Amino acid sequence: MKAQNKANGAPKMKHRNETVWSWLFMLPTMIFLGVTALLPLLYSVYLSFFKYKINLPNAVPIFNGLGNYIKMFTDKTLAVSTGNTVLFAVISVALELVIGIIVAMVLCSDMLWAKICTTILLIPMIMAPVAIGTTWRMMLDGTTGIINYLLSFLGIPSINWLSNPKYAMPAVIFVNVWQLVPWVAIIGAAGLKALPADCFEAARIDGAKNSQIFAKIVLPMISPLLVIITMLRFVDAFKVFDTVYTMTNGGPGTATEMLPNYIYKQGLKFFDAGYTAALAVMFVLIMTVVTLIFLKLRKFVEEKVA
The missing domain is CATH 1.10.3720.10 (MetI-like)
Incomplete structure (x- = not known):
């Protein structure tokens, strides 16, 4: 009985280890994409609700709601x-x-x-x-x-x-x-x-x-x-x-x-x-x-x- 339980648990443990290693290998790419793509996109969403002319001296974002849209x-x-x-x-x-x-x-x-x-x-x-x-x-x-x-x-x-x-x-x-x-x-x-x-x-x-x-x-x-x-x-x-x-x-x-x-x-x-x-x-x-x-x-x- 114990041998059978070990046999059934081995594939599950192997699958779990493969999943963990897969995520570990993808982690550097996910971090890179998060920093270079996701964060700028989120900041763009935030900035889209503001009126902000970056060529003006001492310009600060002014909340504009849905005005830009x-x-x-x-x-x-x-x-x-x-x-x-x-x-x-x-x-x-x-x-x-x-x-x-x-x-x-x-x-x-x-x-x-x-x-x-x-x-x-x-x-x-x-x-x-x-x-x-x-x-x-x-x-x-x-x-x-x-x-x-x-x-x-x-x-x-x-x-x-x-x-x-x-x-x-x-x-x-x-x-x-x-x-x-x-x-x-x-x-x-x-x-x-x-x-x-x-x-x-x-x-x-x-x-x-x-x-x-x-x-x-x-x-x-x-x-x-x-x-x-x-x-x-x-x-x-x-x-x-x-x-x-x-x-x-x-x-x-x-x-x-x-x-x-x-x-x-x-x-x-x-x-x-x-x-x-x-x-x-x-x-x-x-x-x-x-x-x-x-x-x-x-x-x-x-x-x-x-």
């Missing part, structure tokens, strides 16, 4: 920047998904050329966003840019890509798609390679065409992965700052003004710390809600596929 509903520039950010995120992520999956299907091969192409595709991903924005700003310059120079051979007149409100947003979206399509393609290729080959062989034996195999087998099987890719890219697109800042700084006018850029200007140009904190808190809350929606969608898709 109410101000958002009458801030026309905030409404414009929100609309620009949503438009940028939706169009760029949609293009990245479509083009990325097409490229991923090409890169599924184990041939040498596919590996070489994958290596080349990594170049835009490893470049710094500031370097990308600066390079494309010079290339898209209306007078000295190489893009207009190449278009002149086709008889197309020079276009002010970044100084014309009509073309500035498409130019920024194009650069973002150029930079992030390789990321979607590489992740998608990894997911496609993990699919069981016997499903495709059975479908081909039954006479299914490639388009039918993709629509009826491949797409449903990788749909959970596509949801995760969409979530990560959508949240990341909402946080876009470096590339847009170096290319247009939100201009011309407010044509490419994005939420992160607008929050940055409120804090480091107009020095309104209280309103900036309120904007940042609302931004974090919105992104949290969006992430939860995507996670729910992923769970629903996984259950449907299973």
Whole structure:
């Protein structure tokens, strides 16, 4: 009887020890994230209830209640920047998904050329966003840019890509798609390679065409992965700052003004710390809600596929 109790208690003790060691290993990371992320966020929540202009001499926070949050509903520039950010995120992520999956299907091969192409595709991903924005700003310059120079051979007149409100947003979206399509393609290729080959062989034996195999087998099987890719890219697109800042700084006018850029200007140009904190808190809350929606969608898709 005692031997049986010892045998039953051993797995429980082992599981408990593994749990303790797991928490001990995660403790340094949790402390680091708490100091670098959680504490600043909590201070931002606190500061968002105050009116605080940090450029004034001897400035002190003055309690403002929900004043900073109410101000958002009458801030026309905030409404414009929100609309620009949503438009940028939706169009760029949609293009990245479509083009990325097409490229991923090409890169599924184990041939040498596919590996070489994958290596080349990594170049835009490893470049710094500031370097990308600066390079494309010079290339898209209306007078000295190489893009207009190449278009002149086709008889197309020079276009002010970044100084014309009509073309500035498409130019920024194009650069973002150029930079992030390789990321979607590489992740998608990894997911496609993990699919069981016997499903495709059975479908081909039954006479299914490639388009039918993709629509009826491949797409449903990788749909959970596509949801995760969409979530990560959508949240990341909402946080876009470096590339847009170096290319247009939100201009011309407010044509490419994005939420992160607008929050940055409120804090480091107009020095309104209280309103900036309120904007940042609302931004974090919105992104949290969006992430939860995507996670729910992923769970629903996984259950449907299973």
